[in-house]
Amino acid sequence: MLSYILRRLVATVPVMLIVAVLVFLMLRLTPGDPAAIIAGDNANTEQVALIRTRLGLDQPIFVQFFIWLGNILRGDFGESFFFKKTVAELILGRLEPTLSLALFTIVIAVAVAVPLGVLAAYKQGTWIDRIVMGFSVMGFSVPVFVIGYGLIYLFAIKLNWVPVQGYQPLAQGFGGFIHRLILPSVTLAVIYIALIARMTRASVLEVLGEDYIRTARAKGQVEIKILFRHALKNAAVPIVTVIGLGIALLIGGVVVTESVYTIPGLGRLTVDAVLARDYPTIQAVILLFSLVYVLINLAVDLLYTLLDPRIRY
Amino acid sequence: MSAEPAILDTARPVAARPPSDAWRRLFRHPGVLVGGFILLFMVIVGLCAPLLGTIDPSGINPTVRNRLPGFERTIRADDGTEIPFTFRMGTDSLGRDVYSRVLYGARVSILVGVIVAVISIVVGLVIGLIAGYVRWLDGIIMRFMDGLMAIPAILLAIALVSLFRAGLFSVIVAIVVPEIPRVVRLVRSIVLSVREEPYVEAAIMAGTPTPKLLIRHVLPNTVAPLIVQGTFICASAILIEAILSFLGIGIPPETPTWGNIMAEGRSLFRVFPHNIFYPGIFLALTVLAVNMLGDGLRDTLDPKMAQR
Numbered sequence: 001m002l003s004y005i006l007r008r009l010v011a012t013v014p015v016m017l018i019v020a021v022l023v024f025l026m027l028r029l030t031p032g033d034p035a036a037i038i039a040g041d042n043a044n045t046e047q048v049a050l051i052r053t054r055l056g057l058d059q060p061i062f063v064q065f066f067i068w069l070g071n072i073l074r075g076d077f078g079e080s081f082f083f084k085k086t087v088a089e090l091i092l093g094r095l096e097p098t099l100s101l102a103l104f105t106i107v108i109a110v111a112v113a114v115p116l117g118v119l120a121a122y123k124q125g126t127w128i129d130r131i132v133m134g135f136s137v138m139g140f141s142v143p144v145f146v147i148g149y150g151l152i153y154l155f156a157i158k159l160n161w162v163p164v165q166g167y168q169p170l171a172q173g174f175g176g177f178i179h180r181l182i183l184p185s186v187t188l189a190v191i192y193i194a195l196i197a198r199m200t201r202a203s204v205l206e207v208l209g210e211d212y213i214r215t216a217r218a219k220g221q222v223e224i225k226i227l228f229r230h231a232l233k234n235a236a237v238p239i240v241t242v243i244g245l246g247i248a249l250l251i252g253g254v255v256v257t258e259s260v261y262t263i264p265g266l267g268r269l270t271v272d273a274v275l276a277r278d279y280p281t282i283q284a285v286i287l288l289f290s291l292v293y294v295l296i297n298l299a300v301d302l303l304y305t306l307l308d309p310r311i312r313y
Numbered sequence: 314m315s316a317e318p319a320i321l322d323t324a325r326p327v328a329a330r331p332p333s334d335a336w337r338r339l340f341r342h343p344g345v346l347v348g349g350f351i352l353l354f355m356v357i358v359g360l361c362a363p364l365l366g367t368i369d370p371s372g373i374n375p376t377v378r379n380r381l382p383g384f385e386r387t388i389r390a391d392d393g394t395e396i397p398f399t400f401r402m403g404t405d406s407l408g409r410d411v412y413s414r415v416l417y418g419a420r421v422s423i424l425v426g427v428i429v430a431v432i433s434i435v436v437g438l439v440i441g442l443i444a445g446y447v448r449w450l451d452g453i454i455m456r457f458m459d460g461l462m463a464i465p466a467i468l469l470a471i472a473l474v475s476l477f478r479a480g481l482f483s484v485i486v487a488i489v490v491p492e493i494p495r496v497v498r499l500v501r502s503i504v505l506s507v508r509e510e511p512y513v514e515a516a517i518m519a520g521t522p523t524p525k526l527l528i529r530h531v532l533p534n535t536v537a538p539l540i541v542q543g544t545f546i547c548a549s550a551i552l553i554e555a556i557l558s559f560l561g562i563g564i565p566p567e568t569p570t571w572g573n574i575m576a577e578g579r580s581l582f583r584v585f586p587h588n589i590f591y592p593g594i595f596l597a598l599t600v601l602a603v604n605m606l607g608d609g610l611r612d613t614l615d616p617k618m619a620q621r
Contacts, residue, residue: 018460023472030476137608141601143552145559145575146593153586164583252467256556270468271560274475286472290464 078280098265117200139194203235244300348605359419429550437496445504466491544607
């Protein structure tokens, strides 16, 4: 098992290396002086010269790549001349809102989607099933910012239950923190719920046809235990897989949701960086989000053995 | 010698086309009917926008800024005469008619969706066929695709638009690139499984040259899955284009697109929510229609995929 974990960890290195190459090439393949591009429109000649020596721009391109990669591995993502900070500082400062939003969203999504999916599978073909599946298709189709503004209109403007926009750090009190986080999280959770509920339904449906479910029924087991203990446990692997893959959707959604609710997180930073053409920040954010995505899916793979003892590596 | 053509003859129909009743089932599928109907409606709205009582969607009119839906005012027509006009969906903060912008917006959205789907499928098909057929290139191509897929799609698109000048073309490129690896994977997996089929082995034994083999025997197997995949790509492209425009990094703001109308309406949303809701409803309906169409196509054309 340990050797499997190690092997899988090593296997993520080439993937991340290719991501790094792509992110690196992104800038070098655009016409123009990379140092001037990285420094941004408002940079002076000294700043440009500084970048030129730091990145070794007189060296061959693959040497440049390793200089750049070496800097990044040491945690040096360069300097954002737009935000007047190092990119590492900038990202650290934006971590809390994004992490809170993402975690809260995942909790809501799983808590809602899994029971919904199980229910739809159990009531297959009935109107409950149709409503859940209909909601699922809707969730994929209504863009996250339309959902966001719809919820703001209803719960913040008409009903006045929650603040319209903004974020309050956890350090300033849990109540206000959660109060402002609920609406964005629910917004972001919709597409995720659609994804997970659909997979849960399909996966549980498949398991419900198995012999051991019939056996459990025959011995008089309560339905709810059959569904959640026998069926859901055996259906868990595809569900967890889709939760992992859905992180990509979640990351895209974070960017949009943070813009709708003016949350000062990494997503908002990404959009601001693109608007300002702040390339070191864009590069760092892409690398970071991709790393998180790859690592979460690695963790999901490793979870399989816990969820299903039949899987052995 | 005489046995070989016989094998090929019996084999080809199995490989080539979906069962003939697939088309009949297709047009009876409720998702295909409803989705197709809504989509047709949107296409007609986009195409006929000039005939549907619209005015210049980019025409700025400072005297009628921020009006609620149903506002009436005389406006100057092209020939200089004053005519009464009802702003059915109100106006935005520059005094542009939201109804006209929403109707013209259908053009951009559907255009982007279709173009992105076609380009992604064609490029992905070519790369996928190469990966599936040229063994030494397979590893390189697929590792490269793994790397591309490790970057969340919207993020990659956002990063790509930052490299080019804002415009329709750069938005299309930015949306196509993240979609390609998914098509490549699909095509490659089909090629790998088709290669093991007896009729392909027979064709190889009969000395069929590789290009002919690919076109005659492998390509037809990819048609149904790619139509399905293309529909879903179209839906996601429409969404991503709207997201990019909404974030202010997509198609230039004066172009009437649903994302742009919503981006413009953000600051005054509390008072004038119609700027977000009208284009939002059109956008959601269009994407919903394309997704329903895709689900229906998958159920009828590609039963194997539906089971997955």
